[in-house]
Amino acid sequence: MEVHRCRFVDYIPSAINALSFAPNTTRPILACGRANGDIEVWNPKHEWTLEKVIPGGKNTSVEALAWAHQTILTEDEDFWDSEREKQAAIKKLIKTPPRLFSAGLNAVVTEWDLTTLKPKRSVDSHGGAVWCMATNHANTILAVGCEDGCVRLFDIADGELAFIRSFDKQKTRILSLAWSQDDKHMVTGSANSSIYKWDVEAGRVVSRMTVDRVSGEDTLVWSVKVLSNGVIVSGDSLGHVKFWDGSNTTMIQSFNAHGADVLCLAVGKDATSVFSAGVDRKCNQYRFVEQPAPKMTGKNGKNGKNGSVTGKTEMVTKWILTGSRRFHSHDVRALALDESRNVDALVSGGVDVTMVVCSAAQFLENNQRRLTYVPQRPVVSFSKSKRLLLCRQERGVKVWRLGKSAAAVLPFSEIEIGAHMDLIEPQQAMLEMTFKDDRNLTASALSEDGHWIAVADVEEIKLFRVDEHPSHPGKLMVRKQRSFPGVRGTGAHYLAFTPDSTRLVVASTDSNVVVVDISQWESGKFDILRRFGQHRGTDGKDLESMDVDEEDITGEHDQVETVILMSVSADGQWLATGDLKNRIFVFNLDTLQHHATLPVFDAPITALQFHPYSPTLVIPTASNVFYLFNIETRRLTDWSREFSSDKQFPTKFLGLKDKIQGIAFNPARKNTLLVWGANYICHVDLEQGVGDRNAILNVGKRKRVDRAQDQLRKQQRERRMKKYADLGIVPMPELESGNAVVVLEGKKARKVYAASTNSTEEEKTEDINFQLLHKFQPLMFVDFVEDNSLVVVELPFIKILSSLPPSYYRASYGT
Known part of the structure; x- marks a missing residue:
């Protein structure tokens, strides 16, 4: 098969600036804001599925994201005629989808319509560029930190977005902010080496915490968080992560754990875990643990009061740095944490355009998952x-x-995969x-x-x-x-x-x-x-x-709901469309009438493609199971009814992390199809069954194994020929075929049977339908031009790296 490998396509994804999980009162979804203004909405179910992309624009870099999901009523008790009416209103409020807000250096706070993907409301920040943003725990007030040194509050209760008031103005910009657990106080990080604690009702500073400075230059406090127990955590431009007592604003502990700026923090709900990341590409984990108290000795060497005289060891609790990992090649600008059992994810992103997901509970043990950076x-x-x-x-x-x-000299079957x-x-x-x-x-x-x-x-x-x-x-x-x-x-x-x-x-x-x-x-x-x-x-x-x-x-x-997929049949008669509710509708373009509504599948649909030679619609889903629907009979095909199930498809194919992004059909083999994702192409013959669930054929590996076996057989045949010649065996032409019978001449005549080199030595391999190929990756597009002529559009990561600025590097002693 001829393959056109297209790497000339100029497509460079944008850096990740912000990450935010929706509140746990609604379904788990993650918003990812990029430097080009785009906001991606991801669903952690089915191994992370991209639901939609809210388009950005020129000079609309997303610097802050915030979700809001109001679950409490703002009306007085006298407003409700009965308790039943009140509970009905609460249930309706909980069922309301979450709201998404974004802000950036264009000084505009925007609420997005998650169906039309347009701005729903926009207000001016009244203070220049917005560096940070957060909702209170009741999800009724939105606070933004501005360039002019003011924190401004916006009313977002009951679907509103209106300016309330400003806090006292500081002389430096507000880089980070966080609400206390009771929403009565707020903590902000500034560009003047200071952390301020505010009284929200009065809008004034209650106390000030000062971080270290070097050579008289101000330190930037890039990130602050408030734990559920009131402890304040800060990350600054010196690479320090500090823990502060929230009540008296004194420092508890300090870690010089990063070689450069700490740009982001993520904290657990139980106030026992904290994650930090920044310019040095490291992601650190801190835990609040119990440890034996240090022994105190007097001048005479005897144990003091905290010694083990009584035989009991006193325990103290403190923060420790449990470990660090490097997931990224460049600065890490954003962290998001969801510790719920069905998600359990720490998500990071930054300049290298890639989101990385790892387990929060087993941060140091489990492998990370790198979500594909190619367009979904x-x-x-x-x-x-x-x-x-x-x-x-x-x-x-x-x-x-x-x-x-140029035309191939040899048949495609004899040419090595990847040969130019x-x-x-x-x-x-x-x-x-x-x-x-x-x-x-x-x-x-x-x-x-x-x-x-x-x-x-x-x-x-x-x-x-x-x-x-x-x-x-x-x-x-x-x-x-x-x-x-x-x-x-x-x-x-x-x-x-x-x-x-x-x-x-x-x-x-x-x-x-x-x-x-x-x-x-x-x-x-x-x-x-x-x-x-x-x-x-x-x-x-x-x-x-x-x-x-x-x-x-x-x-x-x-x-x-947003229409995300569309496909037109090769004869122009049929049109299929799909939306985010997993609804698929088929229309007849000849009569311009609605023709059929397909059943709703359990997993989100990821593509739609008509078979070019039959009235069949192929429907891949996020579970990597694809279905074949006959448009004329309005039912699944026989093959699909028998095999399209997660209990029938090969286990390894179902376990592929990357979703099916498209379908391609070879005109030379009309009963086969290619399903492809970001890092694989899989060939499926629709005239065969699925075969052994535990077997799947890696085409590239098979080619390498076949070449190695052929080489081994050739060497064995040459050794046998040399041995027979040394023993005086009469050469016979049939020996080359592997079926020769040779006779030893000498005093003791006997027959010697040469070992067969074809059918008797060939391994019996079971027929396997799903054939995987990982040669071409990462893939943006796959389709056939003509018979046995395939086009693949690739976006190698090295091409993205060449467009990025140099990453952080600190020379070590002796290097």
């Missing part, structure tokens, strides 16, 4: 007929034309488009004929016509279709062209699926053929025009 949602589009590859970036797209290789083939035509960068909008792109698509490019953000959809320049052959000419109306002023989460390039399908930010006719573009006419509202819970009340009032299609609020 498609950013690459491909035109097979034109051999064009499009990659979406933050605020632009690039298009390349694939190269062509000579190019007769190299890849060529054809087009680069950069947009002036400040918003990051959320979707893009390239038509099969290569003449259309569509891009979208959360506010707008743009359509471009691409043709060959008439006077410059080989160059492309791009024209924006200014008469394209978009979809009623909304953006899109997903875009797709039909195979005949006459229609554009849009999954809008308001969760409508819209079909647009682009065949009459020359006359400037773009008709909306149909608007489907199934993902809004409208129960099939399809909308035929863009003139329908939005209030008529609202539906139930809890039924509206």
Whole structure:
């Protein structure tokens, strides 16, 4: 098989600046804020699944994140007519999804709509750049630390976001803050070597704690936390982690555990564990433990009062540094901790763009999990007929034309995996488009004929016509279709062209699926053929025009969900869409009607792909089980009903940490498919069963083993031939086949049977269907151009490292 390894795609993920778990009163989810303004929402279930990405924009680096989930009522007792009504209101409040807030150096505090992925509310910080942010334990007040030295409070109770008041102004910026357990006090870390304890009601400083200074320069207190027992923990730019008594603000202990700035802290709920990380890449764990009290001796050498005269050893409790680990190659900027039994995770992230998850309970013993840094949602589009590859970036797209290789001299089965083939035509960068909008792109698509490019953000959809320049052959000419109306002023989460390039399908930010006719573009006419509202819970009340009032299609609020997946069949007849509620709908594009609603699967869906040669939809899930659904019969296929189960699929395949991100079909082998994730490609034959659950074939390893066995057999045959020649055995042509019978000439005639080198020595291997290949990684895209010609887009980590600044290094003595 010919493989086009594409490493020329310019896609560099952004650094991680902030991490935050949602409160334990709601489902476990993690928000990850990046330097480009994007916010990722991860679900720890099913080995960490990415649910959605809230797009950022220019100069919107996320510096702080905070979740809020209110569970207490703010109304007076007299407001409720009965206790039953009050309890019903509390239950409704608990069922309400959590709210997500972000802030950064653009001086804006934003609450996000987690369905449309747009800003829901935004307020000015009134104090410049926001360095830190935290909600109180009641989740009713949001505190932000600003550049101008003020802490400002915002009311977030009952869905509000309104400014309340400011604390007394300090002469330096507020870098970190934390609430006390009773929400009556607050602790802030500043850029003037000080930690302040505040009275929240009065808005004034109660006491001040001072950290060490070097050469008269101010020390930056990057992080502060307050434990449930009132102990204050701080991390500063000298690499010190200090523990303070929260009542009298005196220092208890100090650790010089880091070689450079301590940028982040994470604390356990039981006040016995603390984690710190920073510029030196180390992640340290501190535990509050009991230890024997030190023996006190007098001048005469006898034991004092704390000695062991009575035979009992006195115990004291203190903080100790239990150990450290290095997960990252660069600065660690954020830590998040969830100690609940079903999560048990310490998550870290920083400049090296990768999130690392390890067990909090067994921090020093268990291996870490490195979440993939490649996009979990498609950013690459491909035109097979034109051999064009499009990659979406933050605020632009690039298009390349694939190269062509010389014809293979040997059959592909005899060529070593990874062997290079000579190019007769190299890849060529054809087009680069950069947009002036400040918003990051959320979707893009390239038509099969290569003449259309569509891009979208959360506010707008743009359509471009691409043709060959008439006077410059080989160059492309791009024209924006200014008469394209978009979809009623909304953006899109997903875009797709039909195979005949006459229609554009849009999954809008308001969760409508819209079909647009682009065949009459020359006359400037773009008709909306149909608007489907199934993902809004409208129960099939399809909308035929863009003139329908939005209030008529609202539906139930809890039924509206973000559309994250879309696929169009190869014949252009079928359209499948999926959302975050795991609902999958199939539409007939010929009749423009809703065709089927698929059953809801237990695990989140990760991709949708139609089989190009049958009316079958392939549905991978986060459990690494994939299903095959026959669109015409509206039921699972026979193969899927028999084998699509976590009790049938190979155990090793189910245990792969990386989720299935896509499906590819080889036109030369129509009954097979390739499922691929970030670090693997797996070949599955749909004409065979699953086979032994405990067996899975590693293709690369098999090739190496086969070559080693062939070499061993060759050496054994050469040794036998030499031995027979030394003994005077008559050479026979059949000896080379391994089935020869040779006769020893001499006084004692006897027959010697040469050992067989083929069928008698071959190992009987059981037929294994799932064949894994780890040769190509990490993968962003996989698809076939033509028969036995595969395209893989890779993003090696070394390419990311080359774009990062130098990491921290301190020379040791003797090096």
